[in-house]
Amino acid sequence: MSAPYPWLDASWQRLLATRARPAQALLLAGPRGVGKGALARAWAQVLLCEAPLADGAACGQCPACHWFNAGTHPDFRLVSLQEKTTKEGETRMATAIEVDQAREAVDFVQLSTYRAGYRVVLVDPADTLNLASANALLKVLEEPPLNTVFVLVSDQPRRLLPTIRSRCTRLDIGLPPVDVAAQWLAGQGVDDAVNLLALSGGTPLDAQRWADSTELDERRSVLEGLARPDRLDPVTLGERWKTVSPQTWHNVAYKWLGDLLAVKLQGKVRFNRDFSEALAQLGKKADLAKLLALAKTQANEGRTLAHPLNRTLQVQAWLIQYRHVFD
Numbered sequence: 001m002s003a004p005y006p007w008l009d010a011s012w013q014r015l016l017a018t019r020a021r022p023a024q025a026l027l028l029a030g031p032r033g034v035g036k037g038a039l040a041r042a043w044a045q046v047l048l049c050e051a052p053l054a055d056g057a058a059c060g061q062c063p064a065c066h067w068f069n070a071g072t073h074p075d076f077r078l079v080s081l082q083e084k085t086t087k088e089g090e091t092r093m094a095t096a097i098e099v100d101q102a103r104e105a106v107d108f109v110q111l112s113t114y115r116a117g118y119r120v121v122l123v124d125p126a127d128t129l130n131l132a133s134a135n136a137l138l139k140v141l142e143e144p145p146l147n148t149v150f151v152l153v154s155d156q157p158r159r160l161l162p163t164i165r166s167r168c169t170r171l172d173i174g175l176p177p178v179d180v181a182a183q184w185l186a187g188q189g190v191d192d193a194v195n196l197l198a199l200s201g202g203t204p205l206d207a208q209r210w211a212d213s214t215e216l217d218e219r220r221s222v223l224e225g226l227a228r229p230d231r232l233d234p235v236t237l238g239e240r241w242k243t244v245s246p247q248t249w250h251n252v253a254y255k256w257l258g259d260l261l262a263v264k265l266q267g268k269v270r271f272n273r274d275f276s277e278a279l280a281q282l283g284k285k286a287d288l289a290k291l292l293a294l295a296k297t298q299a300n301e302g303r304t305l306a307h308p309l310n311r312t313l314q315v316q317a318w319l320i321q322y323r324h325v326f327d
């Protein structure tokens with residue numbers, strides 16, 4: 001079994017080399033969209049496999065591999081964000097890993113293993129542990145039971161409790177070289193890989209998601225509007241864009257503001273290269289203080305995406321504030 005993605009090969013080899021004595025608490029840290037979660041799962045399978053290959057990789061054939069791939073291995077636990085049902089009966093993704101999930105994992109590692117090998121707990125995304133759940137896990141991270149391996153995955157390792165970070169052996173996964181990522185994307189049938197990579201900040205899995213979705217059309221529609229703030233009509237556009245998913249809206253607006261700031265401060269476009277000219281013009285007109293204030297609001301909005309208010313009003317309010325940046 002090779003690394004889940006070609007750019008992870010060096011990290012993968014480093015992990016395989018530790019198979020005989022794996023870190024009891026491993027933190028995989030790095031930007032989103034580079035395959036940390038896939039790497040963590042592949043590593044868990046390596047540890048659970050009962051007939052590993054000569055290089056230490058999982059065989060894919062033994063009972064443990066079959067269970068793992070079916071999501072039923074009794075010595076594996078995934079601790080992640082769960083869906084919740086609100087009082088109104090809507091299903092939403094929780095924004096934090098709750099303390100009862102952490103306690104369940106703690107109970108799990110106290111039991112004897114079903115098979116003779118390791119027991120693996122994967123926490124992904126670990127930065128969504130709240131204080132109570134982090135503290136519950138900390139106890140077992142400090143003194144992990146025998147044959148127990150924790151793998152934590154995080155885009156924002158700084159948000160982890162320092163006491164948790166200090167218990168972990170950290171493996172940083174960086175952005176892949178553009179040529180490697182572009183070649184992989186092309187192999188997945190993605191056209192325009194280099195532009196999409198720029199748009200996704202160099203993260204190939206995000207670039208692939210862009211290519212697979214209707215988001216690209218929505219993005220173009222939103223950016224064509226934002227590129228002409230003098231003509232922008234918040235009422236009409238707020239109504240038109242209310243169907244754009246909150247995630248896409250945030251993603252597009254956040255990167256647009258990021259580019260405006262980058263143009264203003266460093267004279268270069270990072271994400272939306274296909275709008276370079278418009279950004280350069282707007283960068284000259286934008287008021288830096290207002291732009292920073294809006295970017296800050298936008299960053300905070302990312303955390304409240306799970307609780308969208310009235311979409312139309314929210315988008316309209318944003319557009320009004322956006323227009324004022326260029327007054």
Ligand SMILES: [Zn+2]
Nearest residue numbers: 049059062065
């Ligand atoms: Zn196996």
